[in-house]
Amino acid sequence: MENTVLLSARHDRDVLLERRTALVTELKAVESEISKIEGFIEMYDRYAGSPVSAPAEGQPPLANLRSMTIADGCEAILRAHGGKMRTSEMVRILERAGKLKGETHRGNYASVVQTLQRFPDRFSKVGVGEWTLLTDSPPRLLALR
Numbered sequence: 001m002e003n004t005v006l007l008s009a010r011h012d013r014d015v016l017l018e019r020r021t022a023l024v025t026e027l028k029a030v031e032s033e034i035s036k037i038e039g040f041i042e043m044y045d046r047y048a049g050s051p052v053s054a055p056a057e058g059q060p061p062l063a064n065l066r067s068m069t070i071a072d073g074c075e076a077i078l079r080a081h082g083g084k085m086r087t088s089e090m091v092r093i094l095e096r097a098g099k100l101k102g103e104t105h106r107g108n109y110a111s112v113v114q115t116l117q118r119f120p121d122r123f124s125k126v127g128v129g130e131w132t133l134l135t136d137s138p139p140r141l142l143a144l145r
Contacts, residue, residue, distance in 0.1 A: 065097035070115040073099055075122060078133035087112055087129045 065073045077090050091109050094100045100108040116123040116131055126132045 065094060066099050068099070070094065070099065070112060071119050071122065073097070074112065074116060074131075075133060078123075078131070083133040084126065085131060087116070087131060090131075 065076065068076065073094055074090055077093055078085055081089075087109060091100065091105065091112050094112065095105070095108055100111065102108040102111060116125070122134055124132050124134055
């Protein structure tokens with residue numbers, strides 16, 4: 001009887017090992033497909049502009065934000081939105097543009113707040129989580145094509 005139990009256990013182990021091997025192979029294929037699709041999306045956004053990444057009216061193009069500093073990007077966003085905006089909205093725009101690549105939204109939020117605080121001559125906090133662009137600060141950007 002012990003041999004039957006042992007043989008059955010070995011058989012079950014072998015079946016599970018084969019299944020694991022098949023799943024690992026399938027997982028690698030899926031990850032490869034995901035990588036190809038992400039590469040396509042990145043290329044499309046970079047060169048053709050995806051409708052998802054199209055800027056709202058009055059908003060600087062996302063590709064331009066990607067190449068700016070965080071401070072310049074916030075300034076461009078604030079100018080495009082009338083000079084006043086919530087931090088969380090600026091963070092979302094910068095994340096969509098690919099400017100902020102932190103692992104968490106919270107970390108990106110902190111980076112933006114710290115940047116805004118470093119430039120009191122350009123930005124002023126006007127409420128909880130809300131910033132304004134100081135009107136007497138000259139535009140630092142030549143064009144937002």
